[in-house]
Each structure stands twice: as C-alpha cells, then as structure tokens.
Amino acid sequence: MAPGIASFLDGEVKKRSSQSCPLLFAASDSDADQLWFSRFFVPDPFVSFAVGGKKIGVLNALEIARGRKESALDDVLPLDEWRERAKKQYRASKPGMAEIIALLAREHGITRFRVGPGFPLGLARQLEKRRLVIEVAEGGLFPERERKSAEEAEHIRKGNRCSAAGLRAAEKVLRAAAIRNGRLLYDGKPLTSERLKEEIEIACLRAGAVSSHTIAAGGDQACDPHCSGSGPLRANELIIVDVFPRVTATGYYGDMTRTFLKGKPTDAQRDLVETVREAQARALKEVKAGASANKIHNGVVDHFNSRGYETKTGGDVPVGFFHGTGHGLGMEVHEAPRLSKGAGKLKSGQVVTVEPGLYYPGLGAARIEDVAWVRPDGCELLSSYPYRWVIR
Amino acid sequence: MAPGIASFLDGEVKKRSSQSCPLLFAASDSDADQLWFSRFFVPDPFVSFAVGGKKIGVLNALEIARGRKESALDDVLPLDEWRERAKKQYRASKPGMAEIIALLAREHGITRFRVGPGFPLGLARQLEKRRLVIEVAEGGLFPERERKSAEEAEHIRKGNRCSAAGLRAAEKVLRAAAIRNGRLLYDGKPLTSERLKEEIEIACLRAGAVSSHTIAAGGDQACDPHCSGSGPLRANELIIVDVFPRVTATGYYGDMTRTFLKGKPTDAQRDLVETVREAQARALKEVKAGASANKIHNGVVDHFNSRGYETKTGGDVPVGFFHGTGHGLGMEVHEAPRLSKGAGKLKSGQVVTVEPGLYYPGLGAARIEDVAWVRPDGCELLSSYPYRWVIR
Numbered sequence: 001m002a003p004g005i006a007s008f009l010d011g012e013v014k015k016r017s018s019q020s021c022p023l024l025f026a027a028s029d030s031d032a033d034q035l036w037f038s039r040f041f042v043p044d045p046f047v048s049f050a051v052g053g054k055k056i057g058v059l060n061a062l063e064i065a066r067g068r069k070e071s072a073l074d075d076v077l078p079l080d081e082w083r084e085r086a087k088k089q090y091r092a093s094k095p096g097m098a099e100i101i102a103l104l105a106r107e108h109g110i111t112r113f114r115v116g117p118g119f120p121l122g123l124a125r126q127l128e129k130r131r132l133v134i135e136v137a138e139g140g141l142f143p144e145r146e147r148k149s150a151e152e153a154e155h156i157r158k159g160n161r162c163s164a165a166g167l168r169a170a171e172k173v174l175r176a177a178a179i180r181n182g183r184l185l186y187d188g189k190p191l192t193s194e195r196l197k198e199e200i201e202i203a204c205l206r207a208g209a210v211s212s213h214t215i216a217a218g219g220d221q222a223c224d225p226h227c228s229g230s231g232p233l234r235a236n237e238l239i240i241v242d243v244f245p246r247v248t249a250t251g252y253y254g255d256m257t258r259t260f261l262k263g264k265p266t267d268a269q270r271d272l273v274e275t276v277r278e279a280q281a282r283a284l285k286e287v288k289a290g291a292s293a294n295k296i297h298n299g300v301v302d303h304f305n306s307r308g309y310e311t312k313t314g315g316d317v318p319v320g321f322f323h324g325t326g327h328g329l330g331m332e333v334h335e336a337p338r339l340s341k342g343a344g345k346l347k348s349g350q351v352v353t354v355e356p357g358l359y360y361p362g363l364g365a366a367r368i369e370d371v372a373w374v375r376p377d378g379c380e381l382l383s384s385y386p387y388r389w390v391i392r
Numbered sequence: 393m394a395p396g397i398a399s400f401l402d403g404e405v406k407k408r409s410s411q412s413c414p415l416l417f418a419a420s421d422s423d424a425d426q427l428w429f430s431r432f433f434v435p436d437p438f439v440s441f442a443v444g445g446k447k448i449g450v451l452n453a454l455e456i457a458r459g460r461k462e463s464a465l466d467d468v469l470p471l472d473e474w475r476e477r478a479k480k481q482y483r484a485s486k487p488g489m490a491e492i493i494a495l496l497a498r499e500h501g502i503t504r505f506r507v508g509p510g511f512p513l514g515l516a517r518q519l520e521k522r523r524l525v526i527e528v529a530e531g532g533l534f535p536e537r538e539r540k541s542a543e544e545a546e547h548i549r550k551g552n553r554c555s556a557a558g559l560r561a562a563e564k565v566l567r568a569a570a571i572r573n574g575r576l577l578y579d580g581k582p583l584t585s586e587r588l589k590e591e592i593e594i595a596c597l598r599a600g601a602v603s604s605h606t607i608a609a610g611g612d613q614a615c616d617p618h619c620s621g622s623g624p625l626r627a628n629e630l631i632i633v634d635v636f637p638r639v640t641a642t643g644y645y646g647d648m649t650r651t652f653l654k655g656k657p658t659d660a661q662r663d664l665v666e667t668v669r670e671a672q673a674r675a676l677k678e679v680k681a682g683a684s685a686n687k688i689h690n691g692v693v694d695h696f697n698s699r700g701y702e703t704k705t706g707g708d709v710p711v712g713f714f715h716g717t718g719h720g721l722g723m724e725v726h727e728a729p730r731l732s733k734g735a736g737k738l739k740s741g742q743v744v745t746v747e748p749g750l751y752y753p754g755l756g757a758a759r760i761e762d763v764a765w766v767r768p769d770g771c772e773l774l775s776s777y778p779y780r781w782v783i784r
Contacts, residue, residue, distance in 0.1 A: 029604075029605065030422055041605060042618070043605065043618070043725065043726060044726055061705050061710045061714040061715065062617050062618055062714070062715050063618060064710070065616050065708070065709050065710070066616050066618055066619055068708075080705065094734065115513065116514075117512055117513065117514025117515065118512045118513070118514065119512070119513040119514075120509055120510040120511070120512075120513065121507060121509065121510070121511040121512065121513045121516045121526070121528055122508075122509025122510065122511075122528045122530060123509065124513045125528060134513070136513055136514045136517060138514060198597055198598065201597050201602070202594050202597055202598075205590055205593050205594055205597065206590065206594075210593070210602060210603075210604045211602075212421075212602045212638075212640070213421065213433060213435065213640075224457045224458050225454050226434070226435070226454055226455055226458055227458055246604075248604070248605075313453050313472060316457070316460075317457050318453045318456070318457070322453040322454070323453065323454050333435065334435060334436055342486065
C-alpha cells in the first residue's frame with residue numbers, strides 16, 4: 001500500500017537517524033502515525049522504530065505473519081523471542097515493554113529516541129530509567145504526514161466518494177419521504193435522525209468505508225454542531241448531514257457536509273444557506289500554498305458579519321459562527337493544519353476541509369463542507385456533490 | 393447514561409482526592425477512560441479532571457452545550473474563557489493546554505495529578521515545567537473500569553446481540569449460497585470475504601452498532617487469526633467469522649466468533665471444530681471470581697495437547713494455539729484482564745471473552761468465542777448464538 005509514501009518516508013528516516021530514531025508504541029487501528037509508518041492494521045499497541053533507513057516492527061505471534069505479508073515494515077521481529085532475550089538480559093521474570101525496547105536499542109546502537117507528543121508517559125518514564133533519552137518532537141513525529149502525495153489525495157478522494165454515497169442515500173430518503181402534519185414519514189413510519197443515519201452508514205459500507213458518529217440533525221439540534229441528531233425529523237426545517245467515513249482498505253477519511261430541507265424554505269432559511277455557501281465558495285478560492293489560514297478564516301468571519309450574521313459565544317448556547325473554517329484530513333478525521341484564528345500559512349500538499357456554518361436556535365443551522373488539496377496555484381477539490389438543498 | 397457507574401466513580405474520586413486528582417487529556421471517541429469518565433462522545437482531545445468529588449470537563453464552544461446536556465460531568469468549563477485567563481496569567485499570547493491546566497490546578501488548589509500510563513508525554517513534560525507533579529497510575533487510571541456493573545453487563549450484552557445479528561447475516565448468506573466448482577456463488581456472483589463482511593456490518597448497523605475490521609476469512613487465510621479475509625470463499629473449507637461491533641449509543645463492544653463450513657466437512661475438520669468447542673466449554677465452566685486466568689488458559693493448552701493438536705511458534709508461520717484464551721471487553725475491544733499465560737486471578741464483575749482456536753495451514757482454522765461476566769460462583773454468558781457450523 002502506498003509505496004510512494006514509504007520511499008519518501010525512508011528518505012526522511014535516513015536523513016535523521018544520525019540524530020535520534022523515531023519510536024512508536026501504539027495500535028495502528030487507532031493511531032495515525034503508527035498506521036502511516038507501518039501501513040497495516042493492528043488492533044493492539046506494538047513497538048516500531050526506524051534506524052539506518054529501515055523501518056522495524058516488533059510483533060506478537062498473532063500479527064507476525066500478516067506483518068511480513070501486508071505491512072510496509074522492512075523488518076519484522078518476533079516479540080516473543082525478544083521478550084525471552086530481555087528476560088535473560090535483565091534477569092526479569094516478566095520483562096515489560098521498556099526492557100524489550102531497551103534491549104532492541106542496545107542491539108541497534110540506539111541511545112536516543114524521538115517520539116510524538118502523544119507517546120505514552122508511563123512507557124517513556126520506564127525507558128528513561130533504562131537510560132534512554134526520549135525527545136518529544138513537538139510538531140508531531142511525522143510532520144511530513146501533513147503534505148499528501150497524489151496517491152494519498154486519491155485515497156482521500158475515495159473517502160469522499162463514500163461520503164457522497166452517504167449524502168446521496170440521505171437525499172434519496174428525504175426525497176421519498178412524505179410530509180404528514182409537519183413530520184416526515186418514510187416507508188410508512190416516522191423518519192428519525194437514527195433511521196437517516198442508518199441509511200447513510202449502510203451506503204458508506206457498500207461504498208467501502210465505515211462511518212461512525214455520522215451527523216443527521218434537524219432544526220435546533222443542528223445548532224449544536226457535534227450533536228448527531230435523534231428523534232423525528234420535520235418538514236421545512238434545515239437538516240445538517242455530515243458524513244466522515246474511514247476507507248476500510250487504506251484508513252484514509254472522507255469528510256463532507258450538506259444542509260438539506262424537505263418542504264418549503266422561508267426567506268430567512270434561504271438566506272442562511274446561501275450565505276454559508278457564498279462564504280465557502282469565497283474561502284475555497286483563497287486556498288493555495290502560501291495563503292494564510294488565519295486570513296481565510298477571518299474572511300469567513302467578515303463575510304458573515306457583513307451579512308448581519310452575528311456571532312456570540314459568551315452565553316450558555318453560542319450562536320453564529322463559532323468553530324474553525326476547516327481542519328486537515330488524512331488518516332485522522334481532524335489533523336493538522338487548522339483553518340482557524342491564529343493559524344499559519346498553507347503548504348502545498350496539505351488537505352483541508354472548508355466548512356463554514358451558521359447556527360441560530362429558532363431559525364436553524366447550515367453547514368457546507370468540502371475537501372481541498374492545497375496546490376501551488378490554488379486548490380483541487382477532492383470532494384464532489386451537488387449543492388441543491390431544497391427537496392420537495 | 394449509566395448513573396450507577398457515575399456514582400460509584402464519584403465515591404472513588406472522593407476517596408482519592410486528598411492524594412492526587414485524576415487528569416485526562418484525550419478524545420472520548422477513542423479513549424475509553426475519557427468516555428468512562430465523561431460519558432459522552434467528543435472527537436477531539438479535551439481536558440477533564442476530578443476534584444472534591446466533582447468531575448470537571450473543559451470544553452470548546454463546539455462541545456460545550458452538548459457537554460452540559462449529555463455528559464456525566466458535574467461541571468463544564470468553557471475552554472475559550474480559560475484560555476483568555478491563561479493568556480493574562482502567564483502573559484503568553486498563545487497559551488497552550490499546559491498553561492490552561494496549570495491555571496485550573498491553581499484555582500482548584502491542586503498540585504498533584506494522577507494520570508493513566510497512556511497520558512501524552514509532551515503535555516506531561518510541559519505540566520512538570522509548570523511545577524505540577526504528574527504521577528502515573530501504573531495499573532491504569534480507573535482500574536475499577538474492569539469490574540462491570542449489571543448495567544454495563546447489559547450494554548455488553550447488547551453489543552453481543554449486534555455481533556449475533558452479524559453472525560446470523562453471515563449464516564444466512566452462506567445458506568443461500570450455491571456451490572459451483574468448489575466456489576461459492578451468492579446472488580449469481582462469487583461470494584467473497586468482502587461481500588460477506590459487508591452483509592455482516594450492515595446487519596450490525598441495523599442492530600445499532602458499528603463493526604470495523606470484521607473478520608470473515610476462509611481456508612488458510614483464517615490460519616492468520618487477525619487476517620480479515622479477502623477474495624472468493626470456497627465450499628468445504630472452514631470459515632472463521634469474528635464480529636466485534638461497538639454499540640453507537642453507549643460505546644460498549646460485543647465480540648463473538650463462530651466457525652462455519654458450507655458443504656461437507658472432512659473428519660479432520662470435524663475433529664478440529666469439536667475440539668475447539670470442547671476446550672471453550674471446559675474453559676467457560678472454570679470462569680468464576682477467584683479462578684486463576686493462567687490456569688484456565690493452561691487448561692485449554694493442555695486440552696489441545698492431549699488431543700494431539702501441537703503448537704509450534706518458532707517458524708515463519710505459527711501453528712496450533714498461539715494466542716491467549718481471552719481478553720477483557722468493555723469500552724475497549726481488548727482491555728484488562730487477559731486470560732493468558734501468567735495472568736492473575738479473575739475478579740467478580742470482570743467481563744472476558746473465551747475464545748480458544750486452532751490454526752493449521754492446509755487443514756484450516758477454527759475459533760469459537762463467547763463473552764462471560766465473572767460472578768462469585770461461576771459466570772453468566774453475555775453472548776448467545778448457536779454452535780451449529782455445517783451449512784448444507
């Protein structure tokens with residue numbers, strides 16, 4: 001998987017190994033650095049490190065055959081064997097991971113490791129007791145992960161095809177739904193957020209991705225941007241559908257949002273949605289290498305202010321536009337960089353969502369989200385779905 | 393959600409706050425301690441801590457309303473406000489999480505925090521620079537998480553109902569499949585592991601859970617216990633189906649495995665499956681509070697040896713029985729305790745899988761997995777699905 005990335009990484013690893021060697025202890029199912037480094041899925045934490053341009057993993061009997069077959073690791077060492085060796089070396093009846101790593105370091109001539117800020121504190125302290133130097137790479141262990149190759153952009157595009165499949169399923173259900181006393185009926189039963197999410201997630205599965213925590217929230221529920229929605233959906237209310245599935249084969253995410261309304265919008269609803277779409281289109285035009293992410297975000301803020309959409313965050317329930325304009329997307333659904341207040345300059349290869357939103361309890365909420373690959377002279381959209389939003 | 397647990401925790405928190413206060417910085421979507429503590433889903437890391445019997449969370453504008461409504465936190469503080477205060481306090485234009493936590497500690501009279509072994513090293517070092525003492529709770533921040541209440545057992549039972557829905561879907565597809573030249577055809581097209589997993593995962597979704605990394609592997613592929621399976625499935629081969637979905641509403645997992653065969657088994661296949669089932673039944677009989685997990689595991693090892701099923705782990709591909717007999721299950725799919733070599737005594741309330749397996753390339757593999765709730769006088773099964781395995 002992704003040989004282009006692996007060789008790019010190899011270069012990085014070679015360049016740095018004279019200083020300190022990257023060390024990881026995490027499950028690649030859940031840790032993006034570990035997945036990026038090893039390129040195969042393991043449910044439990046395992047040790048990996050790089051030395052002399054080689055990527056080495058230490059795997060238990062359960063994972064070792066698959067590690068040799070599927071992973072991007074150059075060398076796979078059997079954990080059991082190294083545990084036995086650590087037992088003798090340190091005369092410990094039950095050597096822990098720290099003893100095993102200390103022995104691996106000794107045998108590979110390593111005295112300093114470089115780890116990500118999220119490296120487990122407990123293990124770090126034990127390694128320090130074994131006189132290893134543990135440096136924290138404050139900007140992340142693999143900051144190069146931010147800049148996506150063409151192959152990675154393709155994986156994210158695939159993720160967004162899955163998101164789009166989810167949006168299509170949602171639109172189809174809303175289109176087929178009947179309006180009865182202001183509520184929506186689908187297949188003769190009340191259409192709830194839960195049912196809509198189920199159809200979206202099934203569509204994602206059929207497209208090759210797993211979607212968790214999908215959002216399909218209507219009316220005032222949608223005014224809480226991370227509320228996933230529950231209970232009956234209503235006619236003539238704005239419904240935010242936000243789908244961020246993870247592609248099963250690669251671990252890359254898609255992330256797209258559309259706002260729908262079944263029935264007939266009011267002028268205020270129409271103005272809200274159109275203002276959000278305008279803000280998004282303007283922001284997308286500004287995305288390119290060297291552009292200030294802070295400025296792009298402030299452009300959205302100014303646009304909303306100029307249209308009279310006020311933001312207030314002091315009270316119990318914030319209103320207006322009170323989240324960032326976007327975030328990096330890759331093997332994590334939220335990763336560097338951010339498009340928000342105080343953020344720096346965009347770099348070529350970064351992949352960011354652009355997702356302004358407006359939230360006003362009583363009126364409802366709108367958010368529209370696409371994904372852009374930052375290029376030297378602009379950006380390439382990695383997501384595609386129509387912006388029609390009124391469903392009769 | 394789960395008020396019983398919350399009040400149990402409150403007791404724990406109260407008892408300990410004279411010593412050091414638990415501190416977390418993690419996303420509850422992915423970190424079980426944070427989910428257990430806060431009882432609501434947040435996609436990004438956030439700070440939470442307990443002091444004076446109160447659970448406190450520090451949430452950004454995006455999460456704050458939901459935190460007040462949905463979480464088990466007693467107090468929800470706005471991150472933005474505390475960032476502003478830290479800015480003034482430390483005269484930092486961009487105060488980090490460490491400055492915010494240091495200020496929170498000061499205002500709450502805290503000088504020592506207790507964290508889990510997985511607490512992020514980078515943040516811990518920054519807190520130490522701010523002269524906070526960070527103790528690592530080596531046995532885990534909330535070791536009480538191992539012992540499940542009746543309510544939690546019910547959540548896990550629900551997870552296993554979702555697993556069973558997946559197994560039922562798999563069995564239904566296999567039953568409906570036709571055999572053509574040794575391969576399986578379903579709906580006129582070759583039945584692949586991928587198609588079978590899709591049907592399983594859709595059934596899980598319909599039942600209320602998200603299943604990732606589902607295993608549906610046949611023949612020699614299944615001899616690698618974590619190989620999820622790919623390509624066409626064949627008649628007369630053993631097919632391992634392992635389904636561990638996470639219940640969307642609660643975050644608890646189910647985890648069940650059955651081994652199927654479509655067609656006609658050989659005597660060797662029959663003996664393999666029956667031996668695994670016997671081993672499992674024997675192990676389940678021994679599960680109770682005070683029983684040695686090591687002994688239960690060794691019982692399985694001995695049973696297999698006595699039946700002539702040899703285990704070899706030295707070579708490239710391990711054969712026989714080379715994984716643990718089981719693992720704890722809860723808000724993590726693999727958590728404490730383990731049922732394996734060197735493991736300690738079981739405690740009442742723990743929830744463990746019991747899943748012996750045998751793996752022999754050429755012959756195939758069998759694994760059968762159920763979930764047991766450890767009780768003082770035995771165990772209560774939290775999973776239920778028939779053991780029939782030959783599908784004509």
